Amino acid sequence: MQDLDVRAVDVAVNELVEGEKRWGATTLPQRRDLLLKTRDLTAKHAQEWVDAAVELKKLDPSSPLVGEEWLSGPYVLANSLTALAETIDRLSKGRSPLDGAKFHDVGNQVVVDVLPTSIYDDLLLSGFSAQVWLQRGVSRAAAKADAGLAQLTPSKTGGIGVVLGAGNIMSIAPLDVLYELFAHNRVVALKLNPITDLLFPVLNKVLAPFIEVGALRILKGGAEVGGALVNHELVDHVHMTGSALTHDAIVWGVGDEAATRKSAKDPKLTKPVTSELGGVSPTIVVPGEWSDADLKFQAEHVATQRLHNGGYNCVASQALIVSSDWKQKDAFLNELRKAIAAAPARTPYYPGSDSRVATAEKQYPHAEKLGPNGGRLLIADLKASSDEPALSGEYFAPVYGVVEIPGVGADFAVDATRTANEEFAGTLGVNIIADPSDISALGDAFDEMIEKLRYGTIAVNAWTGVGFLTPTASWGAFPGHTIDDVQSGIGVVHNAWLMDRIERTVVRGPFRPSPRSVLKGEKSISPKPPWFVDNATAATTGRRLTAFAGDHNPLRLPAIFASALRG
The missing domain is CATH 3.40.309.10 (Aldehyde Dehydrogenase; Chain A, domain 2)
Incomplete structure (x- = not known):
């Protein structure tokens, strides 16, 4: 079986070679439509997604803890697809994704408000805000001009990227795929962490628009499949989520080999690697x-x-x-x-x-x-x-x-x-x-x-x-x-x-x-957040928030508020 899985790597990578050509020919409006179709599929298959996550994490299906799987799974993916579709839509019209954004200066750094961005954020995340700080020396004009990254030149593709999926949070792998596709304009071979194999069928359904256009292939398998992917001669880049130990094993090897390679600055994996690896x-x-x-x-x-x-x-x-x-x-x-x-x-x-x-x-x-x-x-x-x-x-x-x-x-x-x-x-x-x-x-x-x-x-x-x-x-x-x-x-x-x-x-x-x-004078009407581990209605609130993320129907809001207030 493992041999079959490794042979599937060659098939997937060669299909992506052809898929890269189709991806490069896909216009910005078409890419926006792919994102919105994927959002619709995320909402459609959200229950199947959560059921699979509940099974693999051995949760009681009736537990409020199931809310974690709604929020950190289909909910965040649906919201991300909407936000990214809006970015692509602006670019297709010759506008910067940062048109209308609020800028501030903190010392000599430019800061961009990224939450709230809509009346719905004000209502659903009352009192919460977020800012992105850009690196020192980046001006407001440069920030607006450069926003869009590889989508500023969508026909110029970036080759084939491998995403080594995480085993803990079920949205990480598809979100990483989106970033490869849009920030870097690379087609993607996603290798699921074996822990998440139960998600394989539903992720294929959710991400079908990108699979059908040839920009994505999803694979299962263990370390041999991962090794065959990252070392494949046609792969240009690797992105992984995991531990620093896993990263070093992939990049430098293990044991004496790793020590020798590190001292010689001679990595085992020579292609570029990006990563999210946790910490304390x-x-x-x-x-x-x-x-x-x-x-x-x-x-x-x-x-x-x-x-x-x-x-x-x-x-x-x-x-x-x-x-x-x-x-x-x-x-x-x-x-x-x-x-x-x-x-x-x-x-x-x-x-x-x-x-x-x-x-x-x-x-x-x-x-x-x-x-x-x-x-x-x-x-x-x-x-x-x-x-x-x-x-x-x-x-x-x-x-x-x-x-x-x-x-x-x-x-x-x-x-x-x-x-x-x-x-x-x-x-x-x-x-x-x-x-x-x-x-x-x-x-x-x-x-x-x-x-x-x-x-x-x-x-x-x-x-x-x-x-x-x-x-x-x-x-x-x-x-x-x-x-x-x-x-x-x-x-x-x-x-x-x-x-x-x-x-x-x-x-x-x-x-x-x-x-x-x-x-006490705080500008917030938020009750206990639904991600708290002791929130009594987290599962219901998470399910309702996910449905809203799928269609932004304001008629869903009263039921969300009613559930959240009981948490």
Whole structure:
């Protein structure tokens, strides 16, 4: 069977050679139509998609946790297809995707507002916003002129790209395919992670418009198929989502071979590689005076950042940075223990999860065992040092640590920033939790904190996962990594406005849910977000949001609000 799978690689790649010619001849209006047809198919087959994800993740079909599969699966893909179709439509009319966008300057950097972009964003994500920061030296005029990337010259194709799909979040693979097709104008061979083989039939249905035009082929198989693809002489580029270890095995080999090749700067894989590889994402809690309700809600927020999807997210928070001088530190940590313990039980579906938890137990024998069967670890006394195993490597499992550093106010902000930048592995995402009154009191010190954090997505009073769900935001590591020091990866994806030379995305959300947010003067009417692991109506809300993403029928909104308010 494996031989047949490997032979299928040759067939797929040779079909893509011909498909590249058809893709190059496909006009911008035709490409827009392909995107909209794919969005329609996403909505049509959304239930089948979610059913497959529920089966492979061993979720109870009646559990609110199924909402995770709606939101991080067909919902985000449908929204991304709509946003990308709007970009292609503007380009087809000789306009920039950034026409009408709001620009700001932060220091010597240009910043673009990417959320909200419509009245529906204002309603469904009230109080949430996002900005893309462009790299220093990019002017507003250059940003507008360069937006569109390879779609500025659609007939000039970029060869064949391989996408090695992720095994954890079901929209990653199709979203990465879209970025290859549109940002780089490459036709794509998508190799699914074997964990997601159950998605093979539905993804073929959803992505049929691109398969039929010859721009995409989807393959299954193990490491031999992946190896045959990335090393195929007709393949021009590789994009992967996974771990830095997997990246290095593909690029440099393993064991002595890898060490020899790295020292000689002689990679095993010589074609260009981009990647999204996760890391050890911190959550920084700025000390303040919080109510009991604030302590409880933000503890649930942090628990979600760790336990969403069972903890198998590249941007899952793995450690808290908290002030040892915060008077409410112990009260918050007690609420966090409760939230981690009370989060719904689920099967550890991702391969190797139990062994990684066992490794953490050996490294930290005093770790607290929380939740069902004590399967969630809390390590309450990590040193602020890259020598700590919990800060130097991603567990990709329900293991959470706490780092205490001294200070309050600006002193804490400076030290927390340094700790996150210098002692944590990776640069994919960082979360900051702070009462709006404390943000105001910090003033320039808080702004400097945002500016100096070297992460691809920074979320203030939101989880960085909101950046993943925002089609017009970028997703990827902070720029500057190389294949011999890859950390959280190279390049970005998503970015539906196809902006060039991106540095980071900054997401902001409300500190409190409605109605407390309104009573405290926050401009938000959002209730508890549906991605919270303890949201009681997440499955219903996610299903209804997905249906709305498929057709933008405003008559669907009352039912969405009714479900969300019960969460």
